[in-house]
Amino acid sequence: MSANPWEPWLAELEGACDAGDGGRARAVLEDLWRFPFHEEREREPERTPPLREMVAMLTAREIERPGVAGPFFSNWYAFGIEDFERRSEVEVEDWFCTILANRQHSDSQAPRPSYHYRFLHPAGERRGFVGRRSLDAAADLFFNLSPRPGGGNDAYAAVLYPPPGETFDAAAAAACLEHVLPESMRGEILPYGIPGDDGKPGLYVHGRSANARYRCGALVELRGDVAAQRWKRIRILWHGLPGAWRPEVPG
Numbered sequence: 001m002s003a004n005p006w007e008p009w010l011a012e013l014e015g016a017c018d019a020g021d022g023g024r025a026r027a028v029l030e031d032l033w034r035f036p037f038h039e040e041r042e043r044e045p046e047r048t049p050p051l052r053e054m055v056a057m058l059t060a061r062e063i064e065r066p067g068v069a070g071p072f073f074s075n076w077y078a079f080g081i082e083d084f085e086r087r088s089e090v091e092v093e094d095w096f097c098t099i100l101a102n103r104q105h106s107d108s109q110a111p112r113p114s115y116h117y118r119f120l121h122p123a124g125e126r127r128g129f130v131g132r133r134s135l136d137a138a139a140d141l142f143f144n145l146s147p148r149p150g151g152g153n154d155a156y157a158a159v160l161y162p163p164p165g166e167t168f169d170a171a172a173a174a175a176c177l178e179h180v181l182p183e184s185m186r187g188e189i190l191p192y193g194i195p196g197d198d199g200k201p202g203l204y205v206h207g208r209s210a211n212a213r214y215r216c217g218a219l220v221e222l223r224g225d226v227a228a229q230r231w232k233r234i235r236i237l238w239h240g241l242p243g244a245w246r247p248e249v250p251g
Contacts, residue, residue, distance in 0.1 A: 187215030
């Protein structure tokens with residue numbers, strides 16, 4: 001194993017982000033997620049570089065040259081935050097705050113600012129990678145877009161936030177989801193598709209999140225107090241037909 005086993009992935013990811021190539025960036029992230037953090041860890045755990053080493057390296061790199069921490073972390077965002085924090089030995093919110101507080105220059109080349117923390121960087125918005133709109137007074141919607149060859153963008157992820165200091169109750173969450181991803185589009189709920197879902201349709205509860213998979217290909221995560229059904233945010237990942245889901249367009 002080389003002295004710096006993370007460098008090839010990180011260099012490839014930086015190149016994809018610089019080029020605005022969303023498809024290439026996602027392919028690198030999928031490879032990074034599969035190889036060192038899953039397959040190799042299961043096969044040869046003693047040879048797998050600790051995640052904390054990658055995060056330490058990425059932190060220094062991101063402070064000096066922003067643009068990849070958000071895409072890198074997106075692999076864990078669906079329901080792996082606790083696993084990320086345990087193995088990286090960092091608190092996610094503290095980690096992003098540290099990066100933002102210590103950056104040496106503006107993020108003029110970062111196509112994907114962190115929409116995970118209610119922050120929309122103007123550079124990403126100018127380049128058409130991210131956007132935001134309000135759902136009246138009920139919620140703020142942040143969405144991520146992937147450039148389409150030949151022009152235009154396709155949405156692939158979005159997060160809904162309640163008004164500051166509030167949470168979504170069950171009714172508000174259902175109403176916001178219906179506005180952004182209506183039942184007529186999402187279709188029936190399916191088994192989530194991982195061990196522990198009993199092969200039955202419905203919500204898959206993991207830690208502080210309740211997760212759903214729908215016929216259209218969308219994954220929905222409700223994150224917050226599972227027992228009380230009070231949600232701090234709702235995340236949607238789109239794995240359906242590119243361009244069919246348009247959260248950036250008011251309904």
